[in-house]
Amino acid sequence: MHALDVLRSRGFIESTTHEEELASYLSSPGRYCYIGFDPTGSSLHVGHLVTVMALSHMQRCGHRPIALVGGGTGMIGDPSGKTEMRQLMTPEIVAENKAGLKGQLSSFLDFSDGKALLVDNADWLSGLHYIPFLRDVGSHFSVNRMIKAESYRARLESEEGLSFIEFNYMLLQAYDFYVLAEKYGCLLQMGGRDQWGNIVAGVELVRRKAQKTVFGITFPLIMTSSGIKMGKTHAGAVWLDPERTSPYDYYQFWVNTDDADVVRFLKLFTFLPMEEIEEASALSGRDLNGVKAVLAYEATAIVHGSEAAAQAHRAASAMFGGREVPEALFSSSQISRSTEVDGDGMPSTQIPIGELAVGISAVDLFCRVGLCASRGAARRLIEQGGAYVNGQRVEGLDAVVVASGSDASGLVLRSGKKHYHRIEAV
Numbered sequence: 090m091h092a093l094d095v096l097r098s099r100g101f102i103e104s105t106t107h108e109e110e111l112a113s114y115l116s117s118p119g120r121y122c123y124i125g126f127d128p129t130g131s132s133l134h135v136g137h138l139v140t141v142m143a144l145s146h147m148q149r150c151g152h153r154p155i156a157l158v159g160g161g162t163g164m165i166g167d168p169s170g171k172t173e174m175r176q177l178m179t180p181e182i183v184a185e186n187k188a189g190l191k192g193q194l195s196s197f198l199d200f201s202d203g204k205a206l207l208v209d210n211a212d213w214l215s216g217l218h219y220i221p222f223l224r225d226v227g228s229h230f231s232v233n234r235m236i237k238a239e240s241y242r243a244r245l246e247s248e249e250g251l252s253f254i255e256f257n258y259m260l261l262q263a264y265d266f267y268v269l270a271e272k273y274g275c276l277l278q279m280g281g282r283d284q285w286g287n288i289v290a291g292v293e294l295v296r297r298k299a300q301k302t303v304f305g306i307t308f309p310l311i312m313t314s315s316g317i318k319m320g321k322t323h324a325g326a327v328w329l330d331p332e333r334t335s336p337y338d339y340y341q342f343w344v345n346t347d348d349a350d351v352v353r354f355l356k357l358f359t360f361l362p363m364e365e366i367e368e369a370s371a372l373s374g375r376d377l378n379g380v381k382a383v384l385a386y387e388a389t390a391i392v393h394g395s396e397a398a399a400q401a402h403r404a405a406s407a408m409f410g411g412r413e414v415p416e417a418l419f420s421s422s423q424i425s426r427s428t429e430v431d432g433d434g435m436p437s438t439q440i441p442i443g444e445l446a447v448g449i450s451a452v453d454l455f456c457r458v459g460l461c462a463s464r465g466a467a468r469r470l471i472e473q474g475g476a477y478v479n480g481q482r483v484e485g486l487d488a489v490v491v492a493s494g495s496d497a498s499g500l501v502l503r504s505g506k507k508h509y510h511r512i513e514a515v
């Protein structure tokens with residue numbers, strides 16, 4: 090399927106430039122397309138997902154994504170759509186954040202054999218000389234037009250104003266597009282809707298400097314049906330970094346999606362085929378609960394892997410009861426269809442008798458059965474004295490659970506007051 094059709098049908102496209110020429114650019118495989126990420130934080134968050142999912146779809150359609158890390162532009166700070174100037178970051182923080190970003194992008198893109206590229210604009214921006222740059226690039230920009238750009242408007246009207254350093258940002262991003270078009274023949278830049286001004290500035294610059302037509306796509310800003318920016322919660326952003334948002338909390342964020350958003354989010358934030366999503370779109374009310382579990386499982390698996398997603402799903406079932414996922418729906422999803430809650434309502438996990446005889450560290454065991462979402466969480470639970478085995482508090486982080494013979498079949502783990510889990514020795 091044509092990449093543009095995939096993106097459009099799944100709800101990724103708000104605007105494009107040169108619609109027809111863009112479609113023909115993308116009708117041959119192996120086309121480059123790029124999105125830039127400034128290293129303003131060490132982790133991506135749910136608000137970035139639309140952009141990284143779009144790059145991933147491009148790769149799945151046979152194109153070559155370039156993820157550009159803004160080691161250079163990050164030193165300036167994009168004022169687009171921002172009401173306040175950001176604190177200028179030190180080079181050390183930029184470098185640290187860059188490393189975090191690289192790791193996370195690999196969950197979405199396959200960087201092997203040049204199938205996707207990671208570039209850093211510091212490589213060409215840091216060494217620029219002011220006078221030649223102004224003559225070469227600055228001469229193509231009209232200040233009259235720049236100050237009309239939607240992305241600068243809020244700042245021009247605000248009391249804080251727009252500093253000169255930020256005013257230059259548009260030129261740098263435009264120059265990036267020029268560099269990538271010349272170096273790789275990358276003719277497409279994508280970005281959030283606040284990037285429209287910067288992208289169009291690049292399109293213009295490449296037209297003037299290289300006499301080439303290049304293209305832009307912007308994504309819509311995703312709002313939840315309750316009217317807040319997708320990915321923001323009262324507790325702040327939802328991060329992809331498991332140290333900041335545990336896989337369990339990440340799963341919980343998705344499973345709590347409003348009914349009205351489930352189908353739209355399945356299209357945007359999972360790779361499940363459209364036909365399977367359409368089939369579920371008629372469901373409503375309680376029937377949607379299982380569908381939300383599929384959304385949560387899939388979204389968590391993309392970022393944290395299917396093992397962590399399965400664990401979060403189990404842990405959530407243990408705490409809130411299983412959510413039935415109809416057998417006939419979502420045949421591509423690996424989510425477990427069993428709700429894994431046995432007769433007395435206590436969830437259980439099978440563990441080989443041999444392993445129990447040798448002993449399993451309590452930290453590992455609490456994670457393995459899903460009572461804790463991560464080793465960090467298990468350690469905290471034990472430290473706080475909230476972990477129990479057969480009613481006995483687990484003392485210390487190096488506690489080992491050993492059981493053999495009839496003891497092994499009667500093990501019950503407990504986290505806090507209410508969350509029980511039975512071990513089935515097999």
Ligand SMILES: N[C@@H](Cc1ccc(O)cc1)C(=O)O
Pocket residue numbers: 124125126127157159162167210261262263265266280284287
């Ligand atoms: N300005 C973009 C990041 C970016 C940086 C450099 C580019 O060439 C492209 C995009 C943002 O703030 O999200």
